[in-house]
Amino acid sequence: MDKESVGQAASTSPSDVVFRAFIVVIEYAIVASLLIVAADVLVRTVIDFFTTSGPLPPLVVTAIDGILVVIILLDVAHTVFGNLRVFVFRVRPFLIIGVLAGIRDILSASARLSLSGSLSNTAFNDTLISLAMGVGVVFFLLLGLVILKVSHHDESDLSSEG
Numbered sequence: 001m002d003k004e005s006v007g008q009a010a011s012t013s014p015s016d017v018v019f020r021a022f023i024v025v026i027e028y029a030i031v032a033s034l035l036i037v038a039a040d041v042l043v044r045t046v047i048d049f050f051t052t053s054g055p056l057p058p059l060v061v062t063a064i065d066g067i068l069v070v071i072i073l074l075d076v077a078h079t080v081f082g083n084l085r086v087f088v089f090r091v092r093p094f095l096i097i098g099v100l101a102g103i104r105d106i107l108s109a110s111a112r113l114s115l116s117g118s119l120s121n122t123a124f125n126d127t128l129i130s131l132a133m134g135v136g137v138v139f140f141l142l143l144g145l146v147i148l149k150v151s152h153h154d155e156s157d158l159s160s161e162g
Contacts, residue, residue, distance in 0.1 A: 027080060034077035042070045057115030064111060068104040075100060092148060098141045105134035 045066030049059055079093040109131035113119075119127065 031077045031081045034073050034080070038070045038073035038077070041066055041073065045070070061108065061111040061115055065104070065108045068100075068107065072097060072100050072104060092145065095141050095144050095148070099138055099145075102134045102138035102141060105130060106138065109134060 045063055048066075049063040052059060075097050079097060082093075109127050112127050113124075113131070
């Protein structure tokens with residue numbers, strides 16, 4: 001043990017231990033909740049895909065959208081479980097989750113445009129706005145990742161803290 005960890009161990013009060021234990025319980029509850037929601041979305045997506053009748057393209061779009069939501073939920077659960085336990089808030093994983101969510105919106109809008117037979121003017125405009133918003137979100141979040149990297153605030157230095 002280095003001096004800093006010895007000092008931290010010596011200064012740990014019973015209230016600190018209770019507080020940290022409470023945080024750990026909350027973290028596990030958050031992760032469990034996210035996993036339950038992800039499992040529910042996945043099951044409902046698969047059931048809806050196989051039981052709903054109608055044209056295949058909209059069903060595929062809905063299924064892909066549901067699966068991408070599950071991927072995002074699992075990524076959030078992984079990030080919460082891995083990063084909150086070290087008591088350091090890391091921005092990079094949340095930026096990456098935001099990029100994934102933006103890409104999901106882009107893919108959904110693109111699939112609606114390409115797989116839908118005909119859209120009304122309003123639906124077409126709404127889809128284009130959704131596509132533009134997704135592209136904008138992804139662009140600015142990627143810009144945030146670049147700024148984080150260029151500013152030398154790479155979070156690998158923080159991985160030894162906790």
